[in-house]
Amino acid sequence: MSTPPSPLWEVFIRARRGLNHVHAGSLHAADAETALRNARDVFTRRNEGVSIWVVPSSEITASSPDERDAFFDPAGDKVYRHPTFYDVPEGVEHL
Amino acid sequence: MEYVLGLADDALVTAQRMGWWISRAPELEEDVALANIGLDQLGQARSLLQHAGALEGDGRTEDDLAYWRDDRDFRCVHLVERPQTDFGVAMARLLILSAYQNELYAALLGSTDGVLSGVAGKAVKEVAYHLDHAHHWVVRLGDGTPESHARMQAALDAEWPFVEELFTPADPALVASGVAADPTALRGAVLDRIAKVVAEATLTLPEVAPRLGGGREGRHTEQLGYLLAEMQHLARSHPGARW
Numbered sequence: 001m002s003t004p005p006s007p008l009w010e011v012f013i014r015a016r017r018g019l020n021h022v023h024a025g026s027l028h029a030a031d032a033e034t035a036l037r038n039a040r041d042v043f044t045r046r047n048e049g050v051s052i053w054v055v056p057s058s059e060i061t062a063s064s065p066d067e068r069d070a071f072f073d074p075a076g077d078k079v080y081r082h083p084t085f086y087d088v089p090e091g092v093e094h095l
Numbered sequence: 096m097e098y099v100l101g102l103a104d105d106a107l108v109t110a111q112r113m114g115w116w117i118s119r120a121p122e123l124e125e126d127v128a129l130a131n132i133g134l135d136q137l138g139q140a141r142s143l144l145q146h147a148g149a150l151e152g153d154g155r156t157e158d159d160l161a162y163w164r165d166d167r168d169f170r171c172v173h174l175v176e177r178p179q180t181d182f183g184v185a186m187a188r189l190l191i192l193s194a195y196q197n198e199l200y201a202a203l204l205g206s207t208d209g210v211l212s213g214v215a216g217k218a219v220k221e222v223a224y225h226l227d228h229a230h231h232w233v234v235r236l237g238d239g240t241p242e243s244h245a246r247m248q249a250a251l252d253a254e255w256p257f258v259e260e261l262f263t264p265a266d267p268a269l270v271a272s273g274v275a276a277d278p279t280a281l282r283g284a285v286l287d288r289i290a291k292v293v294a295e296a297t298l299t300l301p302e303v304a305p306r307l308g309g310g311r312e313g314r315h316t317e318q319l320g321y322l323l324a325e326m327q328h329l330a331r332s333h334p335g336a337r338w
Binding site: 028045 | 231
């Protein structure tokens with residue numbers, strides 16, 4: 001192919017009302033409208049969704065694997081951040 | 096039955112022509128899009144062929160009708176049966192066909208034939224998307240670079256002589272009884288729809304004499320024979336095979 005591929009887009013699909021849009025994959029398209037249509041054709045052929053978002057891949061800022069330790073390790077041993085860590089005294093309502 | 100066969104064969108042959116594009120479209124995403132469109136058309140063709148078989152009453156199934164009729168027994172228009180190996184031609188043709196099918200199925204929603212109105216109810220949404228897809232590409236290519244504009248115009252010019260055949264009058268008795276949608280009554284709305292897209296795409300509607308049709312009576316271009324040979328040879332080489 002002599003022509004360069006079209007820009008890359010990330011596709012997010014909402015499977016049902018009430019659920020979040022979930023990342024489904026990525027695809028090539030010349031512009032946002034085409035990306036939306038391509039997403040419909042590629043990712044919702046089997047009745048997977050009721051709503052689609054497309055986002056230019058170049059607009060996504062991602063964390064780097066090099067930063068993984070600094071980013072994520074400190075959260076590893078802080079069990080008290082889970083709500084299940086705490087005993088709820090008997091008789092406490094509306095919690 | 097002849098009327099239903101006409102609708103069915105337009106869809107069946109379009110599905111086969113769309114299938115040619117799989118692995119050949121400009122991008123993988125378009126491969127899938129055209130395959131989806133072909134499959135929608137195939138789904139319409141299956142329901143319609145089944146219905147045609149039931150109307151005939153000789154026990155012929157959708158497969159019998161798809162694979163065991165010769166070209167003279169097909170009732171599709173010339174528009175759909177010729178090769179479409181140029182992407183511009185494929186999109187020009189899809190624009191014309193889906194604009195027509197969109198009006199056709201909308202009209203058939205009120206058909207007194209329950210199967211036809213049922214098929215139309217499903218199909219009208221499918222072809223609305225086909226129309227949207229073609230609209231998008233015709234505008235993109237027509238209002239694109241000088242090269243794409245010239246090729247899109249050439250594609251439109253090539254398909255235009257085959258438009259009029261879509262409006263060949265149907266059996267007056269079927270129209271009167273509310274079974275068939277009168278093709279001549281669809282003409283205005285279809286041409287209007289196409290004209291808007293063509294104007295948006297900075298293209299011009301070709302002024303060319305219509306070609307002699309005859310597809311609805313079984314008179315076809317020679318290309319239909321080649322298409323059927325490819326489509327039918329497997330079923331005919333292994334009659335009754337299942338997989």
